[in-house]
Amino acid sequence: MKEELDVFNRIAQALLEDEQKEPVLTPIPIEEVYNRLDLRLEENGIDEKRFEKALKDLVLNTPRTTTNHFFNQLFGGRNGKATLGELLVVLLNNSMYTYKVGGPMIAMEKELIRNIGLLAGYGENAFGTIATGGSMTNYMAMIMARDQYDLNIRLDGVKRDLVMYTSQECHYSIKKNAAFGGIGRSNVRYIATNEKGEMLVEALEQQIQKDKAEGKAPFFINATIGTTVLGAIDPLRDIAEVAKRHGIWLHADAAFYGSFIFSKKNNHLADALELTDSFSMNAHKMLSTPITCSFILAKNKKAFYDSFNSDADYLFQGNGDDWNPGKVSFQCGRRNDALKFWCLWKSVGTSGLGRMVDNEIYLANTARDYIRNHPDYTLHNFDDSITVCFNYKGIPADKLCDALYESKELMVGYGRFREVEFVRFVTVNSSNTKEDILHFFTTLEKIASRIEI
Numbered sequence: 001m002k003e004e005l006d007v008f009n010r011i012a013q014a015l016l017e018d019e020q021k022e023p024v025l026t027p028i029p030i031e032e033v034y035n036r037l038d039l040r041l042e043e044n045g046i047d048e049k050r051f052e053k054a055l056k057d058l059v060l061n062t063p064r065t066t067t068n069h070f071f072n073q074l075f076g077g078r079n080g081k082a083t084l085g086e087l088l089v090v091l092l093n094n095s096m097y098t099y100k101v102g103g104p105m106i107a108m109e110k111e112l113i114r115n116i117g118l119l120a121g122y123g124e125n126a127f128g129t130i131a132t133g134g135s136m137t138n139y140m141a142m143i144m145a146r147d148q149y150d151l152n153i154r155l156d157g158v159k160r161d162l163v164m165y166t167s168q169e170c171h172y173s174i175k176k177n178a179a180f181g182g183i184g185r186s187n188v189r190y191i192a193t194n195e196k197g198e199m200l201v202e203a204l205e206q207q208i209q210k211d212k213a214e215g216k217a218p219f220f221i222n223a224t225i226g227t228t229v230l231g232a233i234d235p236l237r238d239i240a241e242v243a244k245r246h247g248i249w250l251h252a253d254a255a256f257y258g259s260f261i262f263s264k265k266n267n268h269l270a271d272a273l274e275l276t277d278s279f280s281m282n283a284h285k286m287l288s289t290p291i292t293c294s295f296i297l298a299k300n301k302k303a304f305y306d307s308f309n310s311d312a313d314y315l316f317q318g319n320g321d322d323w324n325p326g327k328v329s330f331q332c333g334r335r336n337d338a339l340k341f342w343c344l345w346k347s348v349g350t351s352g353l354g355r356m357v358d359n360e361i362y363l364a365n366t367a368r369d370y371i372r373n374h375p376d377y378t379l380h381n382f383d384d385s386i387t388v389c390f391n392y393k394g395i396p397a398d399k400l401c402d403a404l405y406e407s408k409e410l411m412v413g414y415g416r417f418r419e420v421e422f423v424r425f426v427t428v429n430s431s432n433t434k435e436d437i438l439h440f441f442t443t444l445e446k447i448a449s450r451i452e453i
């Protein structure tokens with residue numbers, strides 16, 4: 001392994017240097033990718049030199065998501081401590097299903113979940129696990145809700161007309177999950193939103209009443225805390241009242257904004273999580289932890305066991321259920337996605353995580369101020385969001401984003417709300433500064449002046 005570590009250091013060093021020089025790479029056209037890079041697999045092995053070059057070329061030609069020119073997704077930045085944790089995970093290669101194999105890593109993961117539960121207002125008894133991403137943690141929540149509605153579903157399958165509720169602006173995983181879980185995509189009710197993209201609670205109430213009157217079985221409400229495009233926050237307190245009145249499981253998809261629980265200044269943006277039955281939260285979004293690090297927590301520990309426990313004598317040997325998290329997991333082998341986040345949290349403390357989150361709000365406000373002070377821009381979303389959606393001089397958003405990418409200046413994407421398409425500028429990289437935000441706009445204006453409309 002020593003030799004490979006040397007190779008790692010050489011390639012990593014080259015990458016770090018290159019990222020400084022070229023924060024945005026020229027994309028390799030798909031039709032050229034197999035010719036430009038040494039990717040083809042062969043019958044016989046190759047020598048070390050060619051191997052290192054092939055690997056290095058592959059790495060150095062991969063899009064750069066960690067630089068301060070990347071605003072394309074709901075993740076960004078590279079946190080040194082979190083990356084260190086991730087590298088060690090690979091060396092250790094544990095699996096997080098039993099104490100026997102995971103050892104103190106199981107205790108470390110439990111400590112993360114316990115603290116997240118406390119910050120979210122779930123109390124000491126919160127229970128949870130880490131899965132492969134927000135799509136999966138949302139799925140686990142939906143399955144728990146389904147089984148708690150009727151435990152027989154686990155044996156007999158879905159026999160009733162189950163229906164579930166989410167807003168029109170929800171993440172697309174909700175729809176897929178409905179299909180996977182035997183609910184059916186057409187039994188998802190997409191509740192209308194207001195002009196900010198927040199779920200209309202009266203519309204939710206009406207739809208539930210209508211479904212009940214028709215003999216359907218409402219079992220799951222998903223409230224989105226930070227919608228993927230606008231960053232809108234569904235009114236959780238009011239939704240919780242509806243859920244309680246009708247006895248429906250309430251899940252908060254806080255994959256994007258769950259990290260606001262760490263902030264003292266801005267924790268109102270993840271308000272009322274304590275009223276939910278479950279919530280999901282991605283540390284790989286606002287907290288710059290390497291992909292993926294997604295938590296699912298529920299108040300009712302039994303719901304996890306009811307849905308995910310299965311005996312396996314060859315695997316679960318001793319130590320009791322609480323120390324064998326494989327019993328509440330979708331997966332069998334499960335990678336250690338906890339250590340990277342623990343390294344970050346341990347080193348900067350809860351207040352340090354809060355400062356990261358607060359800085360992202362500051363960066364978004366900086367962007368909004370800029371837009372409001374420059375009449376060539378139109379702003380499409382609202383205060384508090386850390387996605388900033390806008391148009392510039394009426395230039396089609398896709399055209400503008402493509403031009404920025406092709407000119408190797410910035411990576412930023414576009415989104416749509418109702419009929420309007422706009423640039424979606426995401427300020428989730430907490431290592432960015434005000435200068436990076438202003439640089440974004442001056443660069444955009446420079447490139448836009450070269451586009452013919």
Ligand SMILES: *Cc1c(COP(=O)(O)O)cnc(C)c1O
Binds near residue numbers: 074133135226
């Ligand atoms: C990102 C996101 C998800 C999906 O999370 P993945 O980890 O990418 O699967 C779900 N819901 C919301 C609101 C998100 O922003």
